Amino acid sequence: MHKKNTLLFKRKVSPPGFCGRIWIDGEKGTFLGYGRIVLLERIREYGSITKAAKSMEMSYRHAWELVDSMNRQAQKPLVGASTGGKGGGGAHVTEDGEKAIKLFWQFYADFQDFLRQEKQNLMFSNKNQQRRRKV
Amino acid sequence: MHKKNTLLFKRKVSPPGFCGRIWIDGEKGTFLGYGRIVLLERIREYGSITKAAKSMEMSYRHAWELVDSMNRQAQKPLVGASTGGKGGGGAHVTEDGEKAIKLFWQFYADFQDFLRQEKQNLMFSNKNQQRRRKV
């Protein structure tokens, strides 16, 4: 990676500890991830891929590739876009896009809970017997 | 990354689905991760960083850097090494190294369980109401 100052990495700030990343795979690699979901939310907010990308300090090229990747892997596009017209065009998040956002944030919240639990269970129990977490 | 055919990536083979990576951070970035732990186990198996690296199709340089990173971030080294002598030298996993291996695999197993649960709970529930997982 070239630039570590991207939004995706700014939130990992309190080592040491139990860390992780989650995503949802599609047929061709990553389908939904943290950055992609934030991008969807910014597109919803600004109605424009260009503005969404700028707000995340992300190149338009990269943002467009992410949107394209999501749209190609989803059954129905998560982002609709049009060129020309009033304001030059724009983009919006479809209903399926909104579902994707909800789904991922649920996954994400569950994962944060999981990390908290692991910290509780494992951080000070690496003596000899490791208490098994009840699942 | 240059070569995706490394051990670290060969295991992600069944999209689509809920995926993730976990690791344990230290003061200077990653402290324990999947590849590092497998490397520790290979060092224990072969008694040599060189042979361990070869067995993972990893360059010695990279393997050594991982070992160095772990040793510098741990309170006591996870790997002991010596040059010269019978067989030219060698490396071994210390007691703290063994603890690290156990700790990470526990974390890893818990994470696999978590992913299975999420798949159960979220994969077919993205209609409108998302059932909250009991934590």
Next chain:
DNA sequence: TTTCGTTATTCCCTGTTGTATATTACGCCT
């Protein structure tokens, strides 16, 4: 018709990461 801002697409360049290679230090062994 011209203007405008966006989507969509292409090309070049750079920083990063890891490989490959070479070299030195080391200490037990024959």
Next chain:
DNA sequence: AGGCGTAATATACAACAGGGAATAACGAAA
């Protein structure tokens, strides 16, 4: 003393992901 296989270290090289800039297409509005 010399050989051996390893750790440790430095240098050069290759691949690649992503940034930046440039360009064309587009369609409503002035």
